[in-house]
Amino acid sequence: MRKHRVLVFLVAVVAVVGLACSSPQPAASPQAGGGGAAIDPLAPSTAIATNVPGGAKKLWDASNGDFKAFLNGLSRSPHCDPSVDPKRGGVFIVMGTNNPPHFDPGYTLAGGAYSFIMPAHNKLVRPATGCETNDYIKFQVKPDLAESWEMSSDAKTWTFKLRKGVKWHNLPPVNGREFEASDVKFTIEYYQKGTEQRGTFLQVERIEVPDKYTVVMHLSRANPLFLEDLASPAVMLAREVAEKEGDFKKTIIGTGPFMLKSFRSSEGGEFVRHPDYFAKDDKGRQLPYLDGHKIILVNDQAATIAAFRTGQIHNVPAPVDAIPDLLRSNPDIIMQATPGIQVSTNSWAMNHWSSGSPFADVRVRRAISMAIDRKTICEALFKGVCMYATAFPWPYIYDRGLTLEELGPWYEFNPKEAKRLMAEAGYTNGFKTDFNFYQYAITGRQVHEAASQMVKDNIGVEMVFNPKDYSVYHTEYVTRKFPGMTVAWIQGSTTSFDEWFYEAQHSKGTKNLFVVNDPQVDRLADELRMQTDIKKMQEIARKEVDRLKDIMFQIGLVEIGIQFQIYQPTVRQCHGRAIGTSGCVGYGGTGLQQVWLDK
Amino acid sequence: MQQYILRRFLLAIVTLIGVSLMVFAIIRMVPGDVVVTMAAESGNVRPEIIERMRRELGLDKSILEQYGIWVSRLVTLDLGTSIISNRPIGEELLQRIPITLELAILSTVLAVLLAIPLGVISATRQDTWLDYAGRLFAIGGLSAPDFWIATMLLLFMSLWLHWIPPLGYIRPTEDLGAHLVQFAFPAAILGVRLSATSMRMMRSTLLEVLREDYIRTAWAKGLRERAIIYRHALKNSMIPVVTILGQQLSRQLGGTVVIETIFGLPGVGRMTLDAITLRDYPVIQANVMFLAAVLVLMNLIVDLSYGFFDPRIRFN
Numbered sequence: 001m002r003k004h005r006v007l008v009f010l011v012a013v014v015a016v017v018g019l020a021c022s023s024p025q026p027a028a029s030p031q032a033g034g035g036g037a038a039i040d041p042l043a044p045s046t047a048i049a050t051n052v053p054g055g056a057k058k059l060w061d062a063s064n065g066d067f068k069a070f071l072n073g074l075s076r077s078p079h080c081d082p083s084v085d086p087k088r089g090g091v092f093i094v095m096g097t098n099n100p101p102h103f104d105p106g107y108t109l110a111g112g113a114y115s116f117i118m119p120a121h122n123k124l125v126r127p128a129t130g131c132e133t134n135d136y137i138k139f140q141v142k143p144d145l146a147e148s149w150e151m152s153s154d155a156k157t158w159t160f161k162l163r164k165g166v167k168w169h170n171l172p173p174v175n176g177r178e179f180e181a182s183d184v185k186f187t188i189e190y191y192q193k194g195t196e197q198r199g200t201f202l203q204v205e206r207i208e209v210p211d212k213y214t215v216v217m218h219l220s221r222a223n224p225l226f227l228e229d230l231a232s233p234a235v236m237l238a239r240e241v242a243e244k245e246g247d248f249k250k251t252i253i254g255t256g257p258f259m260l261k262s263f264r265s266s267e268g269g270e271f272v273r274h275p276d277y278f279a280k281d282d283k284g285r286q287l288p289y290l291d292g293h294k295i296i297l298v299n300d301q302a303a304t305i306a307a308f309r310t311g312q313i314h315n316v317p318a319p320v321d322a323i324p325d326l327l328r329s330n331p332d333i334i335m336q337a338t339p340g341i342q343v344s345t346n347s348w349a350m351n352h353w354s355s356g357s358p359f360a361d362v363r364v365r366r367a368i369s370m371a372i373d374r375k376t377i378c379e380a381l382f383k384g385v386c387m388y389a390t391a392f393p394w395p396y397i398y399d400r401g402l403t404l405e406e407l408g409p410w411y412e413f414n415p416k417e418a419k420r421l422m423a424e425a426g427y428t429n430g431f432k433t434d435f436n437f438y439q440y441a442i443t444g445r446q447v448h449e450a451a452s453q454m455v456k457d458n459i460g461v462e463m464v465f466n467p468k469d470y471s472v473y474h475t476e477y478v479t480r481k482f483p484g485m486t487v488a489w490i491q492g493s494t495t496s497f498d499e500w501f502y503e504a505q506h507s508k509g510t511k512n513l514f515v516v517n518d519p520q521v522d523r524l525a526d527e528l529r530m531q532t533d534i535k536k537m538q539e540i541a542r543k544e545v546d547r548l549k550d551i552m553f554q555i556g557l558v559e560i561g562i563q564f565q566i567y568q569p570t571v572r573q574c575h576g577r578a579i580g581t582s583g584c585v586g587y588g589g590t591g592l593q594q595v596w597l598d599k
Numbered sequence: 600m601q602q603y604i605l606r607r608f609l610l611a612i613v614t615l616i617g618v619s620l621m622v623f624a625i626i627r628m629v630p631g632d633v634v635v636t637m638a639a640e641s642g643n644v645r646p647e648i649i650e651r652m653r654r655e656l657g658l659d660k661s662i663l664e665q666y667g668i669w670v671s672r673l674v675t676l677d678l679g680t681s682i683i684s685n686r687p688i689g690e691e692l693l694q695r696i697p698i699t700l701e702l703a704i705l706s707t708v709l710a711v712l713l714a715i716p717l718g719v720i721s722a723t724r725q726d727t728w729l730d731y732a733g734r735l736f737a738i739g740g741l742s743a744p745d746f747w748i749a750t751m752l753l754l755f756m757s758l759w760l761h762w763i764p765p766l767g768y769i770r771p772t773e774d775l776g777a778h779l780v781q782f783a784f785p786a787a788i789l790g791v792r793l794s795a796t797s798m799r800m801m802r803s804t805l806l807e808v809l810r811e812d813y814i815r816t817a818w819a820k821g822l823r824e825r826a827i828i829y830r831h832a833l834k835n836s837m838i839p840v841v842t843i844l845g846q847q848l849s850r851q852l853g854g855t856v857v858i859e860t861i862f863g864l865p866g867v868g869r870m871t872l873d874a875i876t877l878r879d880y881p882v883i884q885a886n887v888m889f890l891a892a893v894l895v896l897m898n899l900i901v902d903l904s905y906g907f908f909d910p911r912i913r914f915n
Binding site: 095099101102107108195247249250264265266267268296297298299300302303305306307309310312325329469470471472474475477478479510 | 630631632633635636637638639645648652683684685686691694695750753754756757758761762763765766767768860861862863865869870873876877878
């Protein structure tokens with residue numbers, strides 16, 4: 001308790017100093033009066049554009065060191081000027097941190113793998129990216145390999161018309177043949193047999209291929225959001241590779257803008273442009289603009305930042321604290337932001353299904369949540385710019401992230417009420433519990449440590465940190481064999497509405513990692529699957545979220561409120577989206593086709 | 600000598616069999632199931648999928664059967680296939696060994712070039728400022744972690760010089776100059792650390808030898824200092840130093856994970872670490888056996904080298 005008071009005091013000092021130095025906040029933001037996440041998702045709070053060389057430095061200087069004002073002021077989109085012709089050439093170089101285990105999208109969703117998969121592939125439809133949209137929150141579908149589609153009135157039959165003349169990469173064993181409807185059938189059936197995309201595509205009961213460029217998919221249930229499922233990492237695959245090698249683990253051959261020229265494990269890989277790529281920009285110019293793309297695998301943050309500083313790479317995922325130094329050494333960098341989506345590994349799951357578990361009592365779960373002072377953590381660790389994690393992607397159902405007040409009473413910091421709930425539940429003196437911990441990020445560790453200390457100080461629940469390595473943590477979490485509590489996530493790379501609101505929450509869901517077992521949630525999730533109207537689906541999903549926030553099977557903590565990207569001053573038209581991508585690399589590799597280098 | 604080598608070779612086989620049993624058993628006792636880890640990314644671990652994957656990977660067989668299959672392939676130098684990536688382990692290892700070998704050799708050579716002269720100077724100028732400087736260098740090299748030195752180097756070079764060596768491996772056939780520059784820094788960092796231990800050993804053994812009667816006799820005979828040190832004392836001081844250098848080289852050949860990670864060098868160390876994280880049993884087993892074989896060989900070479908430094912040593 002004493003340590004907590006000291007922490008709060010120190011943070012309060014920092015907050016007071018920070019507020020005293022901050023510039024006035026715009027009055028119009030709907031979250032301005034809320035719990036610290038004062039971000040207008042779509043518009044920066046100042047007129048200084050940071051998506052041009054030198055803009056970020058100007059904003060930093062104007063912010064007088066106020067991080068909150070600076071982060072709020074970042075441009076939310078790349079600089080898009082239709083009067084400027086993109087320059088051709090150059091190789092876009094990035095650093096990857098994760099060695100891909102292999103390249104088979106049917107058997108992995110690892111970010112490291114998709115860094116290599118996405119630039120070389122297309123999907124039937126894809127999310128809008130780069131300068132195609134101003135809204136990086138809402139999901140907007142664009143044609144990719146499918147140029148048009150039709151949904152039946154019951155939302156159970158989808159007919160896709162494919163582009164003609166699309167060529168696979170001219171590499172054996174596919175040898176540049178034309179992409180056709182049978183490839184779509186093969187791909188979906190391959191995903192249904194695998195482990196990673198199976199949950200998304202089991203809904204496809206039957207696929208018809210009436211001609212070379214038409215695919216008809218019959219679903220087992222109504223799904224007006226089926227396009228989102230197709231725009232997830234469900235890239236189209238060439239059957240010849242599977243026929244020759246049994247799977248897609250070693251070979252990358254797609255229809256995408258770049259062809260994999262070389263790959264070496266733990267080293268990285270190089271891509272060259274696909275000379276027969278089908279896509280053109282809106283002025284009819286051939287895509288991609290770049291000559292190539294390179295990924296260097298270095299799993300060290302300091303080395304990555306040093307490489308960016310010295311111009312060896314074009315973008316860097318730097319932590320917030322590194323920004324001032326980067327702006328000093330590289331004043332011309334470009335910075336852009338997308339709002340965070342409140343889905344992260346900064347949340348807790350509790351083993352409430354084991355016999356005698358204290359977490360089976362909803363009062364205990366609520367008490368733990370109310371013992372956490374999220375605003376203090378937000379100020380201390382994220383300079384006041386944060387989202388309060390609830391493990392649901394708000395862009396599907398809200399226009400902005402929810403403030404702490406809007407998240408409901410159990411998110412309010414109220415140690416007195418928390419103690420009362422614990423006493424009512426029979427745990428007046430708290431209890432000790434194991435906490436399985438895996439460090440996804442340094443700030444993640446800090447959040448978990450701060451929150452667990454508060455829980456101990458305020459209600460006597462002592463979370464004993466058990467650091468686990470990747471394999472053990474994942475195994476125990478996914479098989480629901482962790483002893484007490486654990487760092488938690490819901491599979492995050494997909495964009496699927498159904499996966500979030502049905503599979504992860506329904507008691508019979510295939511991804512119900514929090515073991516939610518609530519009749520109301522089940523009823524709402526079942527109702528969702530019967531809907532054909534998207535607005536009604538959103539209404540039901542909101543009710544489901546309200547119920548989930550009440551029964552607290554998952555305790556969301558705090559996450560940084562924006563995802564920001566940092567680029568060299570020569571980079572143009574690279575931008576991420578709120579869901580599923582960060583920048584135009586990784587899962588966002590689709591966007592690479594529009595990137596160009598101004599040099 | 601030949602009998603000695605034959606005896607050592609037979610002992611090596613016994614050692615390697617013991618290592619194979621140990622690594623096979625221990626890695627399977629570590630918590631974390633490789634099949635579940637592979638399936639876990641989807642957040643959905645169906646029993647039927649797990650069973651199918653186990654069958655496909657041969658992990659449904661008994662432990663003895665799995666061991667037998669593995670060893671029978673190992674004796675033909677078939678290291679198997681990675682469970683995770685499906686790539687042949689032998690090919691992967693052959694790509695990585697030269698990188699680790701180059702780093703190990705460069706750092707060891709640098710260590711020798713630093714340790715021996717510094718150790719000699721320190722011993723022959725005992726309790727002077729030269730001695731203190733040398734010992735300070737050794738303490739610094741031993742105390743500062745190599746990852747810290749590497750990180751600081753990259754940080755300050757990027758800030759002050761706006762330059763760092765290229766990250767991400769460059770082959771000598773692609774650009775020899777860039778390749779050498781790339782290896783110079785990690786080799787230097789490792790070399791400095793290695794030299795610290797060897798320098799201290801060099802100093803202490805040389806000091807002992809310099810106190811021997813025959814050295815006093817050499818002084819009395821009027822021999823020059825250079826002759827005394829380099830012709831008489833140094834060789835007799837080398838055995839412990841060579842032992843240490845041999846051990847260090849062996850350890851280097853197992854891969855220096857941290858330095859490889861920071862500088863983006865795809866060596867054996869990183870390969871082993873990745874495999875351990877993902878519980879890629881065949882890769883772990885193969886790499887450990889490789890390291891064991893290297894250690895056994897290095898120990899033999901070091902032992903045989905004693906005869907060069909001290910002709911009194913006989914191998915019978």
